Amino acid sequence: MTVRRVGIVGCGQLAQMMAQEGRPLGIAFSFLAEGDENTGCVEGLGTIVHAREGSDMEALYRAMGSPEVITAEREQVSVELLRALEQFCPVYPRPDAFEKTQHRVREKTAITAAGLPVSPFVPANNYDEICAAVEKLGYPAFIKSCENGYDGKNQWRVDSDEALAAIRDEVLAQQDEQEYVVEQGVNFSREVSLIGARTADGNVVTYPLAENDHYRGTLLVSTAPAPHVDEELQRTAQEYLSTLMNEWDYVGVLAMECFVSEDGLLINELAPRVHNSGHWTLAGAETSQFENHIRAILGMPLGDTSAERPAVMINMLGVDKEPSQPNEGVWLYGKSLRPGRKMGHVILLDDSQEALAARIDTMLAELYGETRRPA
Ligand SMILES: Nc1ncnc2c1ncn2[C@@H]1O[C@H](COP(=O)(O)OP(=O)(O)O)[C@@H](O)[C@H]1O
Ligand SMILES: [Mg+2]
Known part of the structure; x- marks a missing residue:
């Protein structure tokens, strides 16, 4: 062979x-x-x-x-x-998918073209246009550069005229060719993400929704299945993601970050790849997102995405020591240590969300000390 x-x-x-x-x-x-x-x-x-x-x-x-x-x-x-x-x-994923998702305005335009909801947004190419967009959308607003944003970098949240004025110099200091998107701030109850995989012949699988907690713009904890998710929310998310994958003739794993808001589920952003909020699948799902990505791009049958027990993934940000608290797996990536850097992650599995909640707290305390938050 x-x-x-x-x-x-x-x-x-x-x-x-x-x-x-x-x-x-x-x-x-x-x-x-x-x-x-x-x-x-x-x-x-x-x-x-x-x-x-x-x-x-x-x-x-x-x-x-x-x-x-x-x-x-x-x-x-x-x-x-x-x-x-x-x-x-x-x-795979096709270069077109990268081209769309690399640029926030192109991404949002593609999502709305597929008939799916995002927070109201206005493209802006300089500080004056940013101000006009904020005026139109109201406070709080998020101003993000269209390209090269990740882990909360290259974006600002503004909630007053003073805050908007305060970023003026920073915006002007960037190259004048910079493109931005201004988004209306979403009053969300939580952030969730859905990961799915699609083969070239159109088979699609999706994982249970994960709930994500960020710290200073970087993912810290993902819990899956997201606690208290009703079937309808899971179904809606699945429909959104399948719609996008089918429309784009997408092949591989696609990750979709969403806000759960009063207006329902809104798509925040997409990632044309395996995603940090899917790392829990390494120990918590029958088939990991990584294996399913490889299966999808090779046209192999996709693996079972079900999760037998609730799982949580905790990122090791700027720490790389093996935790001593009981856990269901530690992944250390072997990178050189830097503050805030994603050095590895740990996965916990348990019989109930309640049992997990107590263990998350102890694990965060072991990794990050009293504040339970990275330095
Ligand atoms: N329009 C918005 N309304 C409310 N919160 C937002 C909005 N946009 C971003 N955020 C917050 O900022 C985080 C990072 O923004 P995101 O667009 O996901 O950028 P990144 O590419 O850095 O992950 C989100 O996870 C969310 O917590
Ligand atoms: Mg994000």
Whole structure:
């Protein structure tokens, strides 16, 4: 039997976990590093190839072992590079999906074009346009740069004229070509996310919704299934995600972050990849999101997404020591330690949400001390 080979653009922890979960299926991996990207996370998991400006594409593809399909571990990947690689094999998710989701206005426009709800938004290209948009939408408003935003970076929440005036210099200090989106602040009761996978022939699976708690814009805790979710919310989320995946002829895992608000479920943003709020599936679901992503892009039957017991995933932000509290799995990515950096995660499983709640608190205390929050 010939070995099936998958190429991954990117060398971080998401690539690491895709390979760790795909290798038991007999699949071989290679990794494409862009520029001077750090490759520590994927060392030992397959061939690592470096793409530089002007690299010969065919030579790169061959050096990657001529994979049968190429995927990417991050959203901010060069679409041009993905399109160039598409000459040699399918690239899933399709480059079009990256192009849409890399840019907040394009993303929101695509979501509304599919008939799905987002918070009211106005594109803005400079400080004056930002002010006009805030005037129209009211306070609180979120101002986000269209590109290169993640973990709450490159965005501001403003709730008064003073706060808006205070960001003026910061906005003006950025390159004048910067594009922004101004969003109406959503009064949400909680944030949830749905992860699904789709194959090229249209099979779709989705996981139970996860509820996400962020700290300073970065995910800290995901609980799945999200506590007290009624069937209707789960069904609505599934319909949204399937609609998007079918409309885009999407292949692979797609993650959808949502607000649960008085006006119902609103889509906040999408990620065309495996997602931090799905890491709980490594121990908590029959098939992990990483395995299902690999299955989806290779056209293999998708695995069971059900979860037998409630699960929680706690991010290890700026800490990388193995916790001593009982747990159902610790993943350390092997990255060098920096404050706030995603160093690993720990998963807890229990018989009830109540039993989990007490254990989350103890685990947060062990990882972060009295405040239960990262430094
Ligand atoms: N329109 C909004 N209304 C209320 N909260 C928001 C809004 N936009 C963002 N947030 C808050 O900021 C967090 C980060 O914003 P998000 O758009 O998800 O950016 P990132 O790409 O950095 O994750 C969200 O998880 C949410 O808590
Ligand atoms: Mg987000």
